[in-house]
Amino acid sequence: MKILIKIGGTLVDNEASRQSIAAQLCEIGRRHHVVAVHGGGKQLTGFLEARGIASRFVRGLRVSDEGVVDAVTKVIAGSVNKHVVSAIIRAGTPAVGLSGVDGSLTLAAQLDPVLGWVGKPLTSDGRILDVLLAAGYLPVVACLAGDREGNIYNVNADQMAASCAIGWRAERLIFLTDVEGVKDAHGHLVPQLTCAGLRDLIHSGVAHGGMQAKLEAAAAALAAGLPEAIIAGGHQADICLRLLEGEPAGTCISAGNAAAEVSGS
Secondary structure, three states: EEEEEEOOHHHHHHHHHHHHHHHHHHHHOOOEEEEEOOOOOHHHHHHHOOOOOOOEEEEEEEOHHHHHHHHHEEEEEEEHHHHHHHHHHHHOEEEEEEEHHHHEEEEEOOOOOOOEOEEEOOOEHHHHHHHHHOOOOOEEEEEEEOOOOOOEEEEEEEEEHHHHHHHHHOOOOEEHHHHHHEOOOOOOEEEOHHHHHHHHHHOOOOOOOHHHHHHHHHHHHHHHHOOOOEEEEEOOOHHHHHHHOOOOOOHHHHOOOHHHHHOOO
């Protein structure tokens, strides 16, 4: 089975959770093909603040001039990526770090000139992932993408995960985050969710910010043919292993009429 796991930035920032997830990726990789995608917004903000650069956000997206994109390359594709790679190697599996720029894994276009070099993924070509996996390496993808003109874009990590899952033809997409799953208006966990229910949560404002981004990314992946996506708390013990063994945890989002929901949102 092809499994793509997106690891939230708060999880990779903590050594204990990073090592726990790395060990699970290694275990899963013995039986399945696994690709990891990660962000690192918290680490990027800290890097910029230490240099006296304030982060600006528009509609929840970081305004990214050339200096910010350079920082993204240094932090997310650099130090954050290498910490994840080294954790996986320590857990016993060879890993290779890359971004969407490498091998033209993910091509993007500028989302909005107001945002600067923020990109929207257009397409992902999973061949480089298959090459690495066939050679025995676990790919770890940072959320940068490029275009045919050589530009580099800062890409939302959830969108990056969905694009890679689609291009690689993953059979399972798991978003690991710092909360246990999707919550309803009363703060209760929603264990099962259709794309219609997903859209309602977004339009009502119950799901917003980072959770809205995950839900929209999940809906896009399901519309492209993935059977389901799961959003779960990465701090829970052995969460990846438990999910793949069929244990109910987090929020499982089923396809339903995903294509109609995405086009209608």
